[in-house]
Amino acid sequence: MKILVCVSQAPDTTSRIAFTEGGKVFESSGVQYIVNPYDEWYALVRGIELKESLGGSVTTVTVGSAACDPVIRKALAIGADDAVRLDVDPTDAMQVASLIAGYATDKGFDLILCGKETIDHNGSIVPAMVAEMMDWPFIALASKLEVNGRVASVQRESAGGTESVEVSLPLVLSAAKGMAEQRIPNMRGIMSARSKPLLVESGQAEPATEVQEFTLPPPKGACKIIPAEQAEELIRLLREEAKVI
Amino acid sequence: MSVLAIVSLKNGQPTKGGLEAASYAAAYAKSLGTDAVALISGSIDGDGGLGATGVQRVLVHAGGITDSSQWAKLGAAAGLEIGADATVISHDHFGRAVGPRMAVRIGAGMVSGVTALPKSGLVRKNVFSGKAMADVAVKQAKAVYSVTPNAFGIASDGGVATTESFDAEVGAVREQVVSFHAASEDGQVPLPEADLVVSAGRGLKGPENWGIVEDLAQALGATTACSRPVSDIGWRPHHEHVGQTGITIRPNLYIAAGISGAIQHLAGVNQSKVIVVINTDPEAPFFKAADYGIVGDAFEVLPRLTAAVRALNS
Ligand SMILES: Cc1cc2nc3c(=O)[nH]c(=O)nc-3n(C[C@H](O)[C@H](O)[C@H](O)COP(=O)(O)OP(=O)(O)OC[C@H]3O[C@@H](n4cnc5c(N)ncnc54)[C@H](O)[C@@H]3O)c2cc1C
Numbered sequence: 001m002k003i004l005v006c007v008s009q010a011p012d013t014t015s016r017i018a019f020t021e022g023g024k025v026f027e028s029s030g031v032q033y034i035v036n037p038y039d040e041w042y043a044l045v046r047g048i049e050l051k052e053s054l055g056g057s058v059t060t061v062t063v064g065s066a067a068c069d070p071v072i073r074k075a076l077a078i079g080a081d082d083a084v085r086l087d088v089d090p091t092d093a094m095q096v097a098s099l100i101a102g103y104a105t106d107k108g109f110d111l112i113l114c115g116k117e118t119i120d121h122n123g124s125i126v127p128a129m130v131a132e133m134m135d136w137p138f139i140a141l142a143s144k145l146e147v148n149g150r151v152a153s154v155q156r157e158s159a160g161g162t163e164s165v166e167v168s169l170p171l172v173l174s175a176a177k178g179m180a181e182q183r184i185p186n187m188r189g190i191m192s193a194r195s196k197p198l199l200v201e202s203g204q205a206e207p208a209t210e211v212q213e214f215t216l217p218p219p220k221g222a223c224k225i226i227p228a229e230q231a232e233e234l235i236r237l238l239r240e241e242a243k244v245i
Numbered sequence: 246m247s248v249l250a251i252v253s254l255k256n257g258q259p260t261k262g263g264l265e266a267a268s269y270a271a272a273y274a275k276s277l278g279t280d281a282v283a284l285i286s287g288s289i290d291g292d293g294g295l296g297a298t299g300v301q302r303v304l305v306h307a308g309g310i311t312d313s314s315q316w317a318k319l320g321a322a323a324g325l326e327i328g329a330d331a332t333v334i335s336h337d338h339f340g341r342a343v344g345p346r347m348a349v350r351i352g353a354g355m356v357s358g359v360t361a362l363p364k365s366g367l368v369r370k371n372v373f374s375g376k377a378m379a380d381v382a383v384k385q386a387k388a389v390y391s392v393t394p395n396a397f398g399i400a401s402d403g404g405v406a407t408t409e410s411f412d413a414e415v416g417a418v419r420e421q422v423v424s425f426h427a428a429s430e431d432g433q434v435p436l437p438e439a440d441l442v443v444s445a446g447r448g449l450k451g452p453e454n455w456g457i458v459e460d461l462a463q464a465l466g467a468t469t470a471c472s473r474p475v476s477d478i479g480w481r482p483h484h485e486h487v488g489q490t491g492i493t494i495r496p497n498l499y500i501a502a503g504i505s506g507a508i509q510h511l512a513g514v515n516q517s518k519v520i521v522v523i524n525t526d527p528e529a530p531f532f533k534a535a536d537y538g539i540v541g542d543a544f545e546v547l548p549r550l551t552a553a554v555r556a557l558n559s
Contacts, residue, residue: 013489014508017376037490093355094348116341119489119512121372121379123357124336128313128345137419138313140342153423157338159255159262160435161428166421174341177491178483208354211379212367223522223532228541231549234521235557237537242519244498245441245465245554 001056001147003047004104005080006114006126009064009071010036013119023213026120035071038115040078041182042175046145047113048079049180054147056110057081061103063096065089069198076193077185083198092207093121097129099203105134111152112172116141124174131172139165143178248274249329250283250300251320251347253339254309259285259293261399261438262335262392268400269392270333271299273362283406284323286310296406298399302327304411311422315415317346322413324351329387331363336391337437344391354383360396363388374489374512393516394437395495428484433468436485441467442496442517444487445475446510448503448524448543452480457547458502464554470494472504488513500550502543506531523547 011017011031018027035044047058060075060083062068072083086099104112112134117124124140131138143162144155147169154165154173185193226234238245250270252263259267267283274281281300285293287309295303304323310316320343324332332347334340336358348355360378361369367380368390428435436442443462449455455469462469469485476486487494489512499517503524504510511534514520522535523546532538539546 011373013374013512017373019377041490093345093357097345097349119374122370122374124341125345125348125355125357128342129349129355132314132317132346132349135314138342138346139420140313141338157437158425159253159260159338160438161426163425164423166423167419177486208348208383208385209356210382210384212382213380214372215378215380217376217378220534221536223535223538225532225538225540228539228546231539231546232553232556234537234539235550235553238498238519238521239557242498242536244519 001050001054001111002109003051003056003058004109004112005039005044005047005058005060005075006100006112007039007044007060007062007072007075008036008118009033009062009068010119017216019214023215026214033071035074036115036118038117038175040075042177042179043113043115044075044078044080045180045183046175047111048183050147059084061086061100063088063090063099072198073193074185076196076198077189078183079189082196085198085200086203087200088203088205091211092209093123093125093129094208095205097126097133098205100126101130101133102203102205103201104130110169114172114174116174116176127172127174134172136170136172137167139167139171139173141176142173143176145173145179246277247279247327247329248277248281249320249324249327249332250281251316251332251334251343252283252285252295253335254285254287254289257287257289259289259295260335260339262337262339262394264294264298264399265392265394265397266333266335266340267295267298267300269362269390269397271400271403273331273333275299276362282327282329284320284411286316286319292406292408297401297403299403300406303406303408305408306411306413308415310415310418312418312420313342313346315418316343317350318415319413320347321350323411326411331387332389334389334391336393340391344389348389351387352385353387353389354385355389355391356381356383357391358393359390360393363390371516374493375516393495395440395497436468436470436487436492436494439468439494440497441465442470442494442498443467443500444470444472444504445502445543446472446504447474454544455481457544457551461500461547461551461554464551464558467498472510501531502547504531505529506534
């Protein structure tokens with residue numbers, strides 16, 4: 001089983017979100033970057049589990065500058081075998097997907113696993129674009145993945161519940177909660193990550209969209225506090241003032 | 246020039262996300278002075294209520310396909326047929342699979358999770374899990390937009406749409422749906438689609454106490470949710486876990502009892518239209534993100550709210 005896991009960096013959830021240059025650029029100074037949680041907790045760990053049970057290898061691919069190297073090392077510490085960084089500072093999903101598909105084509109991968117979205121742009125676009133570019137089947141928001149020979153059995157979100165889907169490999173999949181449990185890298189993993197291969201390749205692809213401006217939402221109005229003994233008043237406000245029930 | 250809405254069906258009806266996509270497409274088409282056309286695969290009664298959203302025509306593909314690659318081919322063919330520059334789809338499990346594939350196929354720029362109509366070449370979406378917004382320009386002649394659930398609403402003041410059959414070469418099925426499992430046996434609306442949500446956290450102290458949460462949800466017709474530690478320790482099923490690592494929801498009303506309001510929890514719920522927080526601790530961070538708050542014991546407050554809702558309903 002030859003597995004490729006798409007790994008992105010993302011600002012830690014607790015980061016202060018601010019922008020500079022007239023709302024054009026995310027203020028990254030002082031921001032702690034982490035492995036995008038959906039990539040790490042779900043896609044990467046499931047990839048490693050499949051490798052452990054079926055044999056094979058897990059390679060990670062990241063589109064980004066050298067600033068991404070620490071999160072790539074973290075992915076290696078968790079258990080990926082090697083990593084590739086496509087050295088382009090990405091601005092759009094089409095661009096990232098083109099670079100990943102360009103790298104993955106003809107490399108003999110059986111599975112490309114992605115997190116369901118990144119927690120910065122919340123795009124959820126790259127995985128299905130990679131599938132279309134490779135002309136592979138695709139499963140969105142998968143919560144379970146088993147592989148039996150050349151057939152993958154997948155559970156995914158669907159209207160009003162979940163669906164079980166069978167699909168033959170090769171396959172691209174976006175992973176959501178349920179797929180795997182978080183793994184904390186141990187000392188041996190962290191030590192060995194330092195010497196695992198991290199290949200850097202240059203690349204070129206055009207973005208199809210561009211963010212013109214970021215803005216912060218208007219500050220939330222003050223919370224209206226209702227005394228605990230007057231719970232009925234809250235229900236009245238929800239109906240007559242907020243008009244939500 | 247026209248606008249195409251790609252609409253998925255469930256049990257012979259457009260899904261809520263599909264109706265939202267159609268409403269968005271119709272409003273956008275109107276702002277451009279053109280028509281909106283919906284595309285479905287499968288069969289519906291009449292126009293399936295799509296005319297009411299404001300679309301003029303419904304293209305009906307008889308195949309009832311679900312495969313993402315087949316859908317992308319069908320959508321691309323329909324877009325070509327009607328001369329669509331913009332394609333609209335739901336930002337759910339369906340749109341996340343089909344929208345990007347279609348964008349690649351037709352060479353469109355895609356903006357996902359939009360929350361408002363495009364204006365002066367820019368379209369708005371939420372980023373950083375609702376902590377900021379971005380105005381995005383599409384640099385290609387064609388665009389694909391996926392609409393954030395519950396952000397735009399479903400229009401109902403349109404007319405009746407004409408239906409016509411439509412066919413295209415869609416290739417083989419590779420993603421075989423084997424079975425479907427309903428999220429809940431008790432008829433609750435699934436969390437991603439719920440308008441009203443009652444959620445509880447570690448403050449409820451144990452799974453045996455969830456009756457008061459379920460009672461309020463039932464009185465309101467709401468869906469239940471929970472914080473992560475609660476699903477981690479097995480007090481509640483995993484599909485109820487909302488937040489950064491669970492699911493992101495955007496209901497009209499989110500009631501949180503005994504949840505502190507950690508930033509990872511807020512990331513999944515802060516786009517709710519109205520937030521109500523019930524917590525014994527007046528310093529709980531959740532109050533800063535709330536519209537209404539009750540400083541009090543959930544064990545006393547929840548049953549009172551339930552009684553008040555029942556009184557209002559009767
Ligand atoms: C990387 C990462 C990802 C995470 N992802 C998520 C996520 O997706 N979703 C999520 O929810 N969390 C997530 N967390 C965990 C998060 O940080 C919090 O620990 C968690 O949300 C706390 O859950 P809680 O509010 O139920 O419990 P607590 O923080 O223990 O809060 C319980 C609250 O109940 C109140 N309380 C106690 N008794 C009562 C009573 N009788 N009546 C009313 N109120 C009462 C207390 O005052 C307190 O505010 C994540 C954490 C990390 C590090």
